[in-house]
Amino acid sequence: MKIPFNIPFLPEKANIYIQEALESRKHCGNYMFGQRCIELMKEKYGFHEVFLTTSCTTAMEMGALLADLKVGDEVILPSYTFSSTANAVVLRGTKPVFCEVTPDTMNIDVTRIESLITERTKMIAPIDYAGIPCEIDKIMKLAEKYNLMVMQDAAQSFHSFNKNGKPCGSMPTLAAFSFHETKNISCGEGGALVINDPNLIQRAHFLQEKGTDRSLVLKGVKSKYSWVDLGSSFLLSDILAAMLLSQLEHVEKIVKMRGVVTNAYRELFQPYADNGCLKIPVIPERVVINNHAFFVIFDTDENQQQFISLLKEKNIYAYIGYLPLHSSYMGQRFGYQADDLPVTEDLASRIVRLPFYSELQGDSLEYCIAGMQSVLKIIYDL
Amino acid sequence: MKIPFNIPFLPEKANIYIQEALESRKHCGNYMFGQRCIELMKEKYGFHEVFLTTSCTTAMEMGALLADLKVGDEVILPSYTFSSTANAVVLRGTKPVFCEVTPDTMNIDVTRIESLITERTKMIAPIDYAGIPCEIDKIMKLAEKYNLMVMQDAAQSFHSFNKNGKPCGSMPTLAAFSFHETKNISCGEGGALVINDPNLIQRAHFLQEKGTDRSLVLKGVKSKYSWVDLGSSFLLSDILAAMLLSQLEHVEKIVKMRGVVTNAYRELFQPYADNGCLKIPVIPERVVINNHAFFVIFDTDENQQQFISLLKEKNIYAYIGYLPLHSSYMGQRFGYQADDLPVTEDLASRIVRLPFYSELQGDSLEYCIAGMQSVLKIIYDL
Numbered sequence: 094m095k096i097p098f099n100i101p102f103l104p105e106k107a108n109i110y111i112q113e114a115l116e117s118r119k120h121c122g123n124y125m126f127g128q129r130c131i132e133l134m135k136e137k138y139g140f141h142e143v144f145l146t147t148s149c150t151t152a153m154e155m156g157a158l159l160a161d162l163k164v165g166d167e168v169i170l171p172s173y174t175f176s177s178t179a180n181a182v183v184l185r186g187t188k189p190v191f192c193e194v195t196p197d198t199m200n201i202d203v204t205r206i207e208s209l210i211t212e213r214t215k216m217i218a219p220i221d222y223a224g225i226p227c228e229i230d231k232i233m234k235l236a237e238k239y240n241l242m243v244m245q246d247a248a249q250s251f252h253s254f255n256k257n258g259k260p261c262g263s264m265p266t267l268a269a270f271s272f273h274e275t276k277n278i279s280c281g282e283g284g285a286l287v288i289n290d291p292n293l294i295q296r297a298h299f300l301q302e303k304g305t306d307r308s309l310v311l312k313g314v315k316s317k318y319s320w321v322d323l324g325s326s327f328l329l330s331d332i333l334a335a336m337l338l339s340q341l342e343h344v345e346k347i348v349k350m351r352g353v354v355t356n357a358y359r360e361l362f363q364p365y366a367d368n369g370c371l372k373i374p375v376i377p378e379r380v381v382i383n384n385h386a387f388f389v390i391f392d393t394d395e396n397q398q399q400f401i402s403l404l405k406e407k408n409i410y411a412y413i414g415y416l417p418l419h420s421s422y423m424g425q426r427f428g429y430q431a432d433d434l435p436v437t438e439d440l441a442s443r444i445v446r447l448p449f450y451s452e453l454q455g456d457s458l459e460y461c462i463a464g465m466q467s468v469l470k471i472i473y474d475l
Numbered sequence: 476m477k478i479p480f481n482i483p484f485l486p487e488k489a490n491i492y493i494q495e496a497l498e499s500r501k502h503c504g505n506y507m508f509g510q511r512c513i514e515l516m517k518e519k520y521g522f523h524e525v526f527l528t529t530s531c532t533t534a535m536e537m538g539a540l541l542a543d544l545k546v547g548d549e550v551i552l553p554s555y556t557f558s559s560t561a562n563a564v565v566l567r568g569t570k571p572v573f574c575e576v577t578p579d580t581m582n583i584d585v586t587r588i589e590s591l592i593t594e595r596t597k598m599i600a601p602i603d604y605a606g607i608p609c610e611i612d613k614i615m616k617l618a619e620k621y622n623l624m625v626m627q628d629a630a631q632s633f634h635s636f637n638k639n640g641k642p643c644g645s646m647p648t649l650a651a652f653s654f655h656e657t658k659n660i661s662c663g664e665g666g667a668l669v670i671n672d673p674n675l676i677q678r679a680h681f682l683q684e685k686g687t688d689r690s691l692v693l694k695g696v697k698s699k700y701s702w703v704d705l706g707s708s709f710l711l712s713d714i715l716a717a718m719l720l721s722q723l724e725h726v727e728k729i730v731k732m733r734g735v736v737t738n739a740y741r742e743l744f745q746p747y748a749d750n751g752c753l754k755i756p757v758i759p760e761r762v763v764i765n766n767h768a769f770f771v772i773f774d775t776d777e778n779q780q781q782f783i784s785l786l787k788e789k790n791i792y793a794y795i796g797y798l799p800l801h802s803s804y805m806g807q808r809f810g811y812q813a814d815d816l817p818v819t820e821d822l823a824s825r826i827v828r829l830p831f832y833s834e835l836q837g838d839s840l841e842y843c844i845a846g847m848q849s850v851l852k853i854i855y856d857l
Binding site: 100101103107108111112115116118119120121122147148149150151154164175176177179180183184186273274275279280281282283303304305317318319320321322323324325326328329330331332333336413416418421422423424 | 483705795
């Protein structure tokens with residue numbers, strides 16, 4: 094048996110919807126299926142507006158343009174994140190300012206944000222690691238106090254809910270989702286930018302449509318469109334939107350299936366966590382997670398490495414987490430050294446992400462759990 | 476009967492290939508179908524390397540990053556082009572320098588380029604309007620003389636050939652193709668960056684993979700990938716690559732079908748061109764075009780407007796061309812006025828793009844030609 098790290102979910106309707114999209118002969122962005130995805134998301138999650146994009150990466154780039162980030166500005170983000178959170182900022186000539194994370198959730202440590210705020214700070218860009226919501230309420234308060242924009246990198250947290258019941262992405266000015274094949278809801282490559290400030294919508298249309306006011310022509314306000322702004326082609330093909338809709342319609346089922354995996358992992362690792370051998374995610378009270386992923390922070394990097402290699406011998410594929418951005422080649426170019434964020438550096442060296450997908454059920458889940466159980470016994474001699 | 480401006484071609488195999496891609500459970504970029512598209516293009520057209528992207532727009536953005544365009548640099552491009560040619564440059568903080576076009580092809584007027592070159596010029600970015608190749612040989616010579624890079628916006632010219640027999644995109648350092656639904660070969664939203672300089676390939680992989688060296692991990696050179704560069708998610712989903720392959724395999728058939736449309740339009744408009752009422756494209760000797768589009772430059776903008784409106788009454792949809800970039804809101808922000816490029820301003824006010832798609836054949840083509848014939852008779856009383 095082989096347990097890969099990820100298998101994208103494939104609903105029966107995916108092919109039917111895609112065929113419908115093909116036959117409509119409208120294959121570019123913002124057509125029928127795209128509109129249906131957008132309507133569904135707005136209605137279900139209360140987002141003010143949604144723009145489907147080619148990825149979460151490009152959604153954040155669109156957000157960075159919309160926020161008018163410039164040379165000399167600074168954005169505070171966790172060092173423990175994907176390169177795209179930082180590149181969206183750096184592509185505008187803006188400086189990333191890296192913040193430590195907290196081991197409970199591997200999300201930005203909100204107690205450390207305020208000391209990083211300067212006169213140049215324009216934005217805070219937290220992420221929801223493993224689908225666990227960051228403390229967005231506290232971040233929003235800080236942002237309000239210092240008049241900063243918040244762009245939430247919600248790549249992994251679609252259909253997760255904050256402790257106040259609000260869905261991830263519904264609170265900050267901007268939020269970006271990923272529908273990459275590795276996510277709960279996927280269409281190969283895709284993403285969405287949520288915009289909760291009505292004042293930003295018109296410009297967002299310009300940015301999405303290659304910096305033209307084509308949206309005003311479609312509305313009948315103008316007769317010819319022209320070059321009015323920066324922009325790119327932030328548009329998801331309707332073929333992929335068809336795939337996306339087929340998944341969005343099954344989000345509860347997908348999250349429930351994945352919940353079985355979360356529970357199995359939690360049951361397996363809890364005794365080791367209780368013994369102090371390792372740490373597992375701490376889900377804050379009243380938060381509802383989307384069961385996107387499960388991570389384990391081992392006591393030493395040797396045990397982390399051994400866990401990954403012994404599992405690989407059993408054809409079970411677990412992986413390391415992000416290498417911290419601050420100590421990467423690019424991070425160093427912004428003046429950072431590894432020592433600057435010791436908590437992140439340490440945690441990142443000991444974390445493991447476990448295989449996780451909806452169809453990891455029954456025999457395959459049993460094989461996976463049994464394999465991990467035997468590896469843990471070897472490592473910890475328990 | 477209705478003659479829309481465009482209907483994307485849909486080969487029978489599109490759905491079969493897409494189903495195969497779905498079932499492979501590898502839906503993100505650079506998988507099986509993507510690789511097949513790349514191999515086909517490299518073998519058939521002699522491109523050194525090809526990167527599939529989410530659009531021609533993003534392919535050019537990737538090219539601009541690869542060319543290391545910076546604040547203070549200048550790029551020479553025609554004013555008569557889509558906003559994306561300029562935005563790719565402007566997003567890097569680089570100044571677009573607009574050049575006039577020639578009425579024969581509406582491509583950049585090569586006799587006017589040299590006078591625009593300054594010490595700050597880093598790149599020439601010509602386009603191949605309507606699929607007619609620009610004079611790339613002359614542009615390459617200028618680029619060599621002044622040590623400039625050439626990035627060809629070949630959005631419309633996939634499978635067109637220069638007078639030396641070489642395919643569009645095979646000569647400059649960088650070339651970008653569009654596979655948007657409006658193009659001969661399409662996958663809804665998609666594009667490709669052709670790179671003909673081997674020294675740029677490794678960095679291109681970094682840029683395409685969100686600024687990480689993940690490509691070195693896949694090669695086995697490194698064990699962990701990290702943040703090493705700027706970058707974005709310049710990746711075409713394998714689901715769209717499957718669609719793309721189904722079209723690439725039929726490129727000759729598509730170009731041939733479209734040739735019927737070119738011939739019909741040429742036959743219809745030639746007498747009016749001979750009489751001096753209007754201009755039609757002049758295809759340079761030995762150039763082979765891909766029959767992407769057909770344009771007509773009327774003698775006056777009133778006749779242009781009348782032609783479009785009278786056709787619309789017959790349910791035949793022709794459109795204006797680009798509004799010049801130099802005189803747009805954004806162009807003015809770079810210091811341009813309409814008067815600065817009078818040739819472009821004038822031609823753009825009189826041009827019409829005719830409906831054009833592979834299935835415009837038989838009855839629909841006859842209806843379209845008859846409709847245009849009657850409108851031309853009204854306008855020119857001939």
